[in-house]
Amino acid sequence: MPDAPFNPAHHQASTLSLPSGTWATVLDCLCDHFKAIDRAQWLDRIARGRVLDAQGKPIDVDLPYKQGLRIHYFREVANERPIAAQESILHVDEHLVVADKPHFLPVTPTGEYVEHTLLRRLIRRLGNPHLVPLHRIDRHTAGLVLFSANPASRSAYQALFPNRQIDKCYEAIAPALPHLTFPLVHTSRMVHGEPFFRMQEVAGVINSETRVEVAQKMGDLWRYRLYPITGKTHQLRVHMTALGASLCNDPFYPEVCAQGEEDDYTKPLKLLAKRLAFNDPLTGEPRFFESRLTLDG
Structure with a gap:
């Protein structure tokens, strides 16, 4: 074709x-x-x-x-590797688009991915070149991503994130931590580490905070609910590793897996952006969105 x-x-x-x-x-x-x-x-x-x-x-x-x-x-990548996983659109209105992003799909063009990104796919599907992501989740993470669909109202929605006016809940599967008391709050100072794409915790002024709850105990693995108060890169992955429970199938933490290999779709990172809730900055009405994806299987 x-x-x-x-x-x-x-x-x-x-x-x-x-x-x-x-x-x-x-x-x-x-x-x-x-x-x-x-x-x-x-x-x-x-x-x-x-x-x-x-x-x-x-x-x-x-x-x-x-x-x-x-x-x-227009950026192009020769022989761009296709990504079979498909996104779904949960909500569309004049101002907002909410999508469910599958594991392995980047949100925006980066590195070797241009056309096979959530942003480009949504622009093509909806015919709206004004779409801009209001936040990001990692390529390896699945779940909810909010997009601004209208430049006129974009700044109002963008302000929700730095002003901490949006509640985010993630689900994760990781090893059990029976020696800790939950719920708990983990705080630390996070900075860029080595290799360049990894983050690390160091001594100093705290700049990251996550609330951790246990949702389900499943033997050696537990299902956790994670509430990021701040939004540092890889924050949830780093914080869970610091607690002694790196997320299942994490290719970066606690150690970096071999690079350059094909994605193994049978072993996705067990991290899902499950829920988003906020008061709409234009109407004041409460908004709530929940991913239809799961970490089971």
């Missing part, structure tokens, strides 16, 4: 304001500025209408260079 025609409205472009230089054409500037992308690739993108001028029109290969000229281009 041939590829569907490229529709800029279903993608999000990156923008470059051309720097100072002596290039003859925009093409020359792009080749020199993005050294990891060869000239043949830029020629191919231009031929397919994936490099646009400030007015959103495809540029010609001989468009003269001009400092400060704004150029829009």
Whole structure:
């Protein structure tokens, strides 16, 4: 089956304001500025209408260079690895979209993933290029993600998160911790560690906090309810590891698994963004959303 025609409205472009230089054409500037992308690739993108001028029109290969000229281009990853797992849409209105993200699917374009991301999929499904995630969950985590669908109301919903006006509940499966008393609150100072994508706890001023409850005791494994008060990267995974119960199938904690391997869909990280609750900043009405996914199986 041939590829569907490229529709800029279903993608999000990156923008470059051309720097100072002596290039003859925009093409020359792009080749020199993005050294990891060869000239043949830029020629191919231009031929397919994936490099646009400030007015959103495809540029010609001989468009003269001009400092400060704004150029829009669409990121592409050669031979992007497809992700079979499918998202579902739980809610759509003028201002909000709520989706259930499966394990392994990134929320936004990053690294080797561009088209196989929750954001790009939703833009295509809903035909709304204005979608912007209001928060993020890890690629390995499943569950609820809220998107702003309307630029006019976006800031009101974005403010819910830094102002801690939204309640988040996660479910996790991890080893039993019979020696601890629950519920408990774990706090620590988290900073970036090694490798660069891992976080670690260090001494210093506390910047992360999680409430932990036991939802179900299942022998050697327990089901936990996790309530992040703060929103640090990998916070729940790091905090559970610190308590002595790294989440089942976690590829990063307590140790990093071999990198570069294919995702094993039979062993997803046992972490699910289960519930979100908040008072709507526009109407004041309470809003509540619950994932239809589970960690069973």
